[in-house]
Amino acid sequence: MRFGFWTKNSQSYEDILECCAHAEATGWDGLWFADHFMPNEENVDQPIQEAWSILAALAAAVPRVRLGPLVAGNTYRNPALTAKIAATIDHISGGRVVLGIGAGWQENEHEAYGFDFGSLRSRMDRFDEAVEIISSLLGSHRTDFAGDYYAIAEAPLDPKPVQEPISLLIGGGGRRRTLRTTARWATEWNYWGMPDDIAELCEVLDGHCEDIGRDPAEISRSACALLFISEDSASLDRFRGRDMGRATIVGTPAEVSDVVEQYREVGVDELIIPDFTFGPMDAKKHSMDLFINEVAPNFR
Template identity: 50%
Template sequence: MRLSIWPGAAQSFAEVLEVTRHAEATGWDGVWFADHFMPNAEPGEDDTHPVLECGSVVAALAAAVPRVRVGTLVYGMTYRHPAVLANMAATVDRISDGRFVFGVGAGWQVNEHEQYGIELPPLKQRIDRFEEALHVLKGLLRTPRTTYEGSYYRVEDAVCEPKPVQQPLPLMIGAKGEKRMLRVVAEHADEWNCWGRPELIAHKSAVLDEHCAAVGRDPATIARTAQALTVVDGPLPDLDRPVIGGSRAQLADDVAAYAELGLDELIVPDAYLGTGDDRRKAMDVILGIVRGG
């Protein structure tokens, strides 16, 4: 099972780089970065905390850190035309010499769309647009020229050069919806990502297998990735997001449960790992547990 770190976007690039370099030096497999422009604040809450832009950060990490995989978790499709996004992805894969993982999702954060005047359609339309965008992305990244005409996107005899180093460039889709989005994963994705503790990931993975059977896809061709907030040697926060760990013994049990269900990659957000030396020590503990050391 691969192990990757997910530095929060609300810290300085120096801190992101420090975390990533420590991960690379100690044997982690990858680093992921989220695609947001501001905190997910409700009306009246503070939305002014700085947030780093994803595309710029993954390009910088691809150049600065030479071994680990670098991925987006995940690019929101509503923010950029898919043809523009395809060129961004191909360039980062070139910068990394073939270590980029192109994570995409349908988009969701309300305040970003409201403040920037970007349309956030109702869910059905958003997924319709996302499916069209995937056709554009895959065409541009994997074929010499692409012509596609849908209800939302149109490209004509379009090129995207240079192509990624990797052929195909791994396409990861972040999805949890069991009726449509996991079917989209079955039809298009090389990798799938979802928030969740092991029991939820096992359930969603079984649903994905059913969609693979329906579309004639070998489920083993889709890598399964997941994340949960991770605590090392501390109390678990009372949150509505999935959390693993607490004690080292409990973290080991959680990691073993992920491994038992066949998870290909565990992604660890750094939000509850502390800072500086404390964070590095927590990362070392997690690495030792995952690697059985």
């Protein structure tokens, strides 16, 4: 199994670089960054860093690890621009980029910045066209496409990524559309979920693969979950059983290892841990180290 580190986008670049460099030096396998321009909450007067810019800087500053957006919102950029950005950063990194992409969901930033939000159906239709264009640009000499949302003519993309092909990750759990698009185009799939959630959606993804004649094993699977970890079990009691609004792992290293084993059993290839619950830098590094030193070795 791989273990990815996802650092929050509301920090200064100096703090982002410090914790990401620490992740690389201590044995984490990947760095991930959310693609948003403002918080999804009432108080929007908070700093938010732009994802691809940060990833370009990390590609130059932090060696070895894979890195990518989790995930880039399709509605924020023309797909040709997304492909060009990813290919460029792949060269900066020496071939370590994962092009993570999703249909887009955060309505308040669409309204604030004038991005067309539309209906869920229109966003998914746009997303299908965009993924097809990106895949063609990254792998073909020239790309022609005429759809309802995008049209490009004899479009090149040079230089091509260092990777052949670059890894394309699709994020989301929509059973009918997102997972069908994943089955057709992606090399990786990601979802926020506990092991039972992942197992259920993997069955749906495998079914879509079967429908189009693709081997499901060609698509690696990753999961995200918040983490509260401590050697002091009593200090974790206030977090146990609380509804955090998303998948959450709470426990000592041994207890966390039991949950990670469940992820492995349902076919998860990479567990991605956000630092959103880790607190200031010293506490963050302590939680990171506790996980990577006491939990991760059991699965490598």
